[in-house]
Structures are given as C-alpha cells and as structure tokens.
Amino acid sequence: MEITNLTENLFIYYLHTLIMIEAGTQEKGDALVIIESSKQREIIVESKIMAIYGESIKKTVEEETADFVAKIIVKDYGALDWVLRARLEAAIRKFTGGEEP
Amino acid sequence: MKLRRTRLYVPGNNPHLMENVGLYNADAVILDLEDSVPVTHKFDARILVKYSLQNIDFGKSEKWVRINGITTPYWKKDLREVLPYCEVINLPKVESYEDMEMVDAEMSIIEDENGLERREVVPIIETVRGLVNAREIASHPRVAALAWGGEDLTADLGIPRKKALILDQVRAEIVFAAKANKKQALDTVYSNIRDEQGLFEYAQRARYMGFDGIGVIHPNQIEIVHQAFRPTDDEIEEARKIIEAAKEAERNGKAVISLNGRMIDPPVVERARKILQFAEVE
Numbered sequence: 001m002e003i004t005n006l007t008e009n010l011f012i013y014y015l016h017t018l019i020m021i022e023a024g025t026q027e028k029g030d031a032l033v034i035i036e037s038s039k040q041r042e043i044i045v046e047s048k049i050m051a052i053y054g055e056s057i058k059k060t061v062e063e064e065t066a067d068f069v070a071k072i073i074v075k076d077y078g079a080l081d082w083v084l085r086a087r088l089e090a091a092i093r094k095f096t097g098g099e100e101p
Numbered sequence: 102m103k104l105r106r107t108r109l110y111v112p113g114n115n116p117h118l119m120e121n122v123g124l125y126n127a128d129a130v131i132l133d134l135e136d137s138v139p140v141t142h143k144f145d146a147r148i149l150v151k152y153s154l155q156n157i158d159f160g161k162s163e164k165w166v167r168i169n170g171i172t173t174p175y176w177k178k179d180l181r182e183v184l185p186y187c188e189v190i191n192l193p194k195v196e197s198y199e200d201m202e203m204v205d206a207e208m209s210i211i212e213d214e215n216g217l218e219r220r221e222v223v224p225i226i227e228t229v230r231g232l233v234n235a236r237e238i239a240s241h242p243r244v245a246a247l248a249w250g251g252e253d254l255t256a257d258l259g260i261p262r263k264k265a266l267i268l269d270q271v272r273a274e275i276v277f278a279a280k281a282n283k284k285q286a287l288d289t290v291y292s293n294i295r296d297e298q299g300l301f302e303y304a305q306r307a308r309y310m311g312f313d314g315i316g317v318i319h320p321n322q323i324e325i326v327h328q329a330f331r332p333t334d335d336e337i338e339e340a341r342k343i344i345e346a347a348k349e350a351e352r353n354g355k356a357v358i359s360l361n362g363r364m365i366d367p368p369v370v371e372r373a374r375k376i377l378q379f380a381e382v383e
Contacts, residue, residue: 023145029117082156083116083149090148 023090024079031079033091038071047076057084064088070095104128104378105246105285106314106330107323108165108191112137114146119153123160125320126327131165134179135193143175147182154186165223167191171200177207184211184220189245194253195224196231201241208243221245223287227253232271235278246285246313249275269310276311290316297325304329332376340373340380347373 019037026032043065045057057076064085065072072091079087109127111118113134122130132153138146154164166187168179172194184190192204201224208220222243226235227250239247254271255262272288279286288307291300304326307315314330317323332340346360347370358365 023148025114025142027115027117029120030115079116080120080156082152086116086149086152087145089152090145093148094144 019095021091021094023094024087026075026077029078029080029083031077031084031087032075033084033087034073034075035091035095036071036073038069041069042071044071044073045076046074049076049078056081060084061088065092068092102285102375102378103163104314104381105163105287106379107317107326108287108314109162109317109320109323110137110167110290113150113166114138114142116149116153119157123158123162125162125323126160127162127317127320127323128314129163129165129189130159131167131191131316132183132187133167134175134183135167135169143169147175147179151182151186154183163188165189165191167193167225170194171203176204180204180207180211184208185215185217187220189221189223191223191225191248193225193250194227194231195238196228197234198237198241200224201238201243205241205243219243223248225250226275228257229254232274235274236281239278239282239284244282244284246287247275247279248287248316249289251289272307272310272312280311285313286311288312288315290318291322292318294319294322297321300325301329330379332380336376337380340376343370343373344377 020034022032022034024030024032043058043061045054045061047054047057053076057074060081061072061074061084065088074084076084105128107127108129108131109122109125110131110133111122113132114137119132132150134143134146134150150166154166164187166179166183168183168190169175170193180190190204190208195201201222204222208222211217212219223246224238224244225248226232226238231238232254235247238244249271251262251268255265258265258267260267276286288310291303293299300322304315308330315326317326342360343365346365347358350358358370
C-alpha cells in the first residue's frame with residue numbers, strides 16, 4: 001500500500017515537473033512563448049535582431065511576468081511589443097489557469 | 102447608415118497580417134476567430150485579437166470580430182474577451198431569432214458589467230434553416246446588417262458550390278429579409294484575388310441586386326469594390342437634383358416635392374441620399 005502511494009506521489013511530482021506550455025507561432029511578425037515549470041526564475045530570449053531589440057524584449061517579458069517563478073523562453077520572429085504582450089498573457093494564463101482553448 | 106461596401110477578413114492568429122489593416126481603407130475590418138483559426142489556436146487567437154483591437158490603428162475602418170458560432174464551446178469566451186474593444190460582432194451560422202436572443206443576452210451582461218455602449222451584430226446566414234428564418238433574424242434590434250455564406254449553405258443544400266443554380270434566389274431572400282427590416286444586406290466574398298474584372302462585375306452585380314457591400318479577402322480587392330459601388334455620374338447628377346428639389350420644397354413649406362414637373366416620392370429622395378452617400382459626396 002505504502003509503495004503504491006509512493007509511486008503515485010512520484011508520478012504526480014514527475015508530471016508537475018514536466019508542465020510546459022506554448023503560445024504564439026514561429027511565423028513572421030510573431031513570437032513563440034514557452035513556459036516550463038522550474039524552481040527558479042529564468043528568462044531566455046532568442047531573436048535575430050537581438051542586438052537592436054533584445055533589451056526591449058527582455059523589459060517587456062520582465063514587466064509581464066514579474067514575480068513569476070518558471071523558465072520563460074521567448075523566440076522572437078519580429079513581433080511588435082503588443083504582439084509579444086498578447087503571447088505572454090496567453091502563455092501565463094494557460095500555464096497558471098489551465099485555460100484551453 | 103454607415104458605409105459597409107467592403108469588409109476585409111483577417112485571420113485572428115496572424116499578427117503580421119493585422120499590422121497594417123488601417124491603411125487599406127476598407128469600410129470594416131473583420132478579425133476572424135472562426136474558420137481561419139484551428140482549434141488548437143483558439144485561445145491564443147482570442148487574446149491576440151483583444152490586444153490588436155486596442156493597439157492597431159484601424160484608420161477609418163469599423164472594428165468587427167467574427168466570433169465562433171453558438172454551437173461551439175468558444176463563443177461566450179470570445180465575447181467576454183473582445184466585446185469591450187470592438188464595434189460589431191459578426192456571428193456565423195445563425196439559424197433563428199432565438200439564436201440572436203441568446204447572443205443578445207450574453208452581450209448585454211458583458212456590456213452592463215463593463216459600462217459599454219450597445220454593440221451591433223451582423224449575423225451570417227449559412228444554413229437552409231437560417232435562410233428560412235432570415236426575415237425574423239433580421240428583425241432583431243441588435244442586427245445592423247444581414248450577411249450570408251455560400252460554402253456552408255450549398256453544403257447544407259447538398260449541391261456543389263460552383264454548380265449551384267439557387268444562389269440568386271438565396272441572394273434575393275437575404276436582400277428582402279434585410280431591407281424589409283431597414284437593415285443592410287451584405288453579399289459574400291469573391292474568392293479569385295487575381296481576377297480584377299471578375300471582381301468588379303461581381304460587386305456591381307451585388308449592388309444592383311440590392312446589396313450594400315461584399316466581403317473581401319485581400320487588400321487589393323478593396324478599391325475595386327468601392328469603384329463598383331460608386332454610382333455613375335448620371336446617377337449622382339440626378340440624385341443631386343432630387344435632393345436640391347427636396348430642400349427647395351422644405352424651404353418653401355411645400356409638402357409635395359417636384360422636379361421638372363413630376364412629383365418625387367419620399368422613397369426616391371431616400372434613394373437619392375443613399376446614392377450620394379455611396380458616391381461619398383455632400
């Protein structure tokens with residue numbers, strides 16, 4: 001009985017650690033936001049125009065996800081600021097509230 | 102009444118196609134959450150459309166959103182997210198007055214909660230049942246105009262779209278249903294984006310059938326449709342004379358309007374006003 005409970009708990013923990021959601025697309029003018037469960041906050045931004053817009057993208061991600069403990073990956077394909085904010089909101093709501101679709 | 106000669110469909114999950122919609126001068130822009138968005142992207146698209154309505158410059162274009170139909174699990178979520186920021190809800194597959202009542206009730210709740218002005222609805226008739234009930238549907242106070250969709254309707258009739266012989270009767274019924282209720286009638290899209298002459302003739306034919314506009318799927322179609330809906334110089338000249346005669350009669354306190362010795366009925370004056378509106382002249 002105890003062994004079964006332990007297995008279940010481990011399975012639930014395993015599932016929890018695997019939570020990962022996506023919002024957005026990899027199309028031109030869009031951004032793909034990926035959020036993964038993590039015990040620490042981590043932000044990764046990938047963009048072809050990192051040198052010009054990297055800081056501004058990071059600032060928007062910081063604003064929209066402040067105090068949010070997870071691994072947040074943003075793959076930018078030339079998204080305008082409002083597009084990035086829309087994709088971040090969608091990702092966060094899916095991650096926290098299970099809102100789908 | 103607002104000009105609605107062109108309504109440009111834009112997929113609701115493609116930000117790149119949304120960015121410049123205000124530059125195209127369509128009378129309305131429809132951000133689409135229905136057919137152009139796969140089920141797996143419905144949520145993302147809903148949020149994106151909410152942001153685009155608040156951040157994009159729509160220019161002179163009216164802001165419409167085509168939400169998902171009432172038989173889907175999405176339509177209430179769509180309304181809750183986008184209604185505060187759009188002007189018109191484009192509602193697919195409406196089949197009855199009761200359908201309109203249901204959507205009206207949901208919209209009223211959201212409008213009251215957010216202190217919004219009352220939004221308009223343009224239902225799309227896409228089934229035989231909807232067509233049979235079109236006159237009742239058009240009578241709903243929320244309805245600003247009546248539109249129709251050919252693909253679903255011909256599928257419902259069980260006939261191939263390109264060989265369908267019944268579409269002019271469908272068009273006539275849409276026009277009668279709308280106009281009997283003093284609403285606008287909107288024809289469906291012309292899908293060949295390379296055929297400019299075909300588009301012009303299609304739009305002009307729609308105009309002479311009594312439609313107030315057609316749907317467009319590419320920005321290049323907009324100006325051609327506006328030209329097709331522009332009255333001829335003779336029509337404009339005649340309309341100017343009628344309006345002038347009506348003003349003259351009003352100045353002189355006359356109940357009867359006459360022009361060149363013949364009486365002008367009020368509906369003729371109304372038509373003249375509409376011609377000048379379509380011609381975009383004072």
